[in-house]
Amino acid sequence: MKNMTVNDILNCITEIAPLQWQESYDNAGLQVGDLNAEAHKALVCLDITEEIVDEAVAKDCDVIVSHHPLIFRGLKHLSPETYIERAVMKAVKHDIAMISMHTNLDNSYLGVSRVLAERLGLRDLHILQPVTEDPDLCGAGMVGEFETAMQELDFLALVADTIKSPCLRHSALTGCKVKKVALCGGSGSPFMQDALSQKADAYLTADIKYHDFFIPEGRILLVDGGHFETEQFTKVLICDLIRKKFPTFAAEIAETRTNAVHYFVRN
Numbered sequence: 001m002k003n004m005t006v007n008d009i010l011n012c013i014t015e016i017a018p019l020q021w022q023e024s025y026d027n028a029g030l031q032v033g034d035l036n037a038e039a040h041k042a043l044v045c046l047d048i049t050e051e052i053v054d055e056a057v058a059k060d061c062d063v064i065v066s067h068h069p070l071i072f073r074g075l076k077h078l079s080p081e082t083y084i085e086r087a088v089m090k091a092v093k094h095d096i097a098m099i100s101m102h103t104n105l106d107n108s109y110l111g112v113s114r115v116l117a118e119r120l121g122l123r124d125l126h127i128l129q130p131v132t133e134d135p136d137l138c139g140a141g142m143v144g145e146f147e148t149a150m151q152e153l154d155f156l157a158l159v160a161d162t163i164k165s166p167c168l169r170h171s172a173l174t175g176c177k178v179k180k181v182a183l184c185g186g187s188g189s190p191f192m193q194d195a196l197s198q199k200a201d202a203y204l205t206a207d208i209k210y211h212d213f214f215i216p217e218g219r220i221l222l223v224d225g226g227h228f229e230t231e232q233f234t235k236v237l238i239c240d241l242i243r244k245k246f247p248t249f250a251a252e253i254a255e256t257r258t259n260a261v262h263y264f265v266r267n
Contacts, residue, residue, distance in 0.1 A: 004249055006097045007035040009042060009063055012245040013101050013238060017108040021138050026103045027069045032088055033097025039063045041250040044239045046231060047258035048098060050083055053090045055256050062096055065242070065251075067112075067234045069100035101238065106140065107131070112185040113142035115233040116204075119162050120181070122146060128182050129194045141184035141191050141205075143198050149179035152221055155202060163229040166265045171213045171222040178202045178221065185230040196220055206230045228259035 010030060022028040031048075043061040045052050048070040056064050070084055080086050091098055105111040109127055117125055128141030150158070155178040160168055181202050182195035188205030189212055195203035202221040206229070216222050235253045242251040 004039045004246060005035065006030070006033055006037050006039050006063055006099070008246070009039055009065065009242060010035065010099050013065070013099075013241055014104070015245075016110045016241070017101055017105040019104055021107045022102060022104040023107075025072075027072050028100050028102045028104045031069055031071050031098040031100050032091050033063075033095075035097075037062070037095070037097060039097070039249075042242060042252075043254050044235050044242070044251060045254040045256070045258060046228060046235055047260075048087055048100075049256070049258055050087050050090065051256045052254055052258065053087050053094075053096065055254055056096050057090070057094050059252070063099065064091070064096060065099045065101065065238055067100065067102060067105065067231060067238070069102055070098060105234065105237075106186060107138050109137045109139070111237070112231055112234050113140075113183055115237045116163075116183055116185050116230055117142045117144045117181075119233055120144075120158065120183075120204075122181055128184060128198065129191050141182060141188055141194065143180065143182045143195075143200060145180050146178070149177035149201075152176070152178055152202070154178075155181075155221070156223065159204060159223060159225055163225050163232065165226055165229045166263045169208065169213075169224040171216045171220075172218070174201075174216075174218050174221055176201060183230075185234070186227050192216075192222065204230065226261065228261065 041061045042063040043056045044065045046067045048066045122144030125144040127139035128143050130139035152173050178201040180200045182200035183204040187207040204223045206227040208224040
């Protein structure tokens with residue numbers, strides 16, 4: 001049996017999320033390291049921080065697989081000025097490769113939004129905004145239905161419990177039950193009109209701007225669940241893909257918290 005390589009890890013994820021599915025602004029794929037280097041253990045996370053690299057070092061991981069890329073733009077120098085540069089320098093020092101599967105995984109039918117939809121218990125899933133070239137496999141967001149319609153407050157409670165959020169921002173209640181739900185893990189405001197055109201009862205996403213909450217006008221319940229919260233299950237998805245493809249390879253989800261948003265909740 002041949003030794004595993006960094007490229008083997010990358011390829012097992014791109015089987016369901018090819019790199020050509022990423023958005024033009026993105027930087028998915030190999031971030032740091034050598035694709036031909038041997039890989040023995042992977043640490044899976046949503047975001048790469050210095051603490052994540054420290055955890056990888058402590059656990060003898062030679063690959064970090066993240067959802068969000070550490071490097072979005074070209075680095076003009078490597079010095080300990082920013083957490084990005086410090087993390088890159090530390091990864092290079094310890095021969096740790098970094099792979100990021102971002103909008104290519106967002107745009108996969110088997111990717112980020114589908115996992116969230118399944119966690120909520122939605123059925124009959126299809127892509128919210130499919131791409132023309134491959135509408136059944138590639139596109140943004142997901143639409144599905146509950147077996148039984150529920151009250152809006154019950155839906156909000158279900159969302160909060162599922163994503164373990166202490167609070168949710170939402171538009172005014174419509175007074176209608178929720179059965180058909182559109183959602184998009186992460187920043188999905190651009191797809192609100194798609195949710196409306198699909199006649200969804202609710203749209204769950206993140207990073208919604210203040211004035212966007214006026215848009216529904218009673219036609220849909222708009223819910224902001226938080227960026228990290230609506231994408232957190234991506235870690236499990238990536239880890240499961242690696243373990244399924246390579247049952248004997250060591251892959252584990254990082255214990256380090258990387259959600260940059262903290263909440264103050266008054267009792």
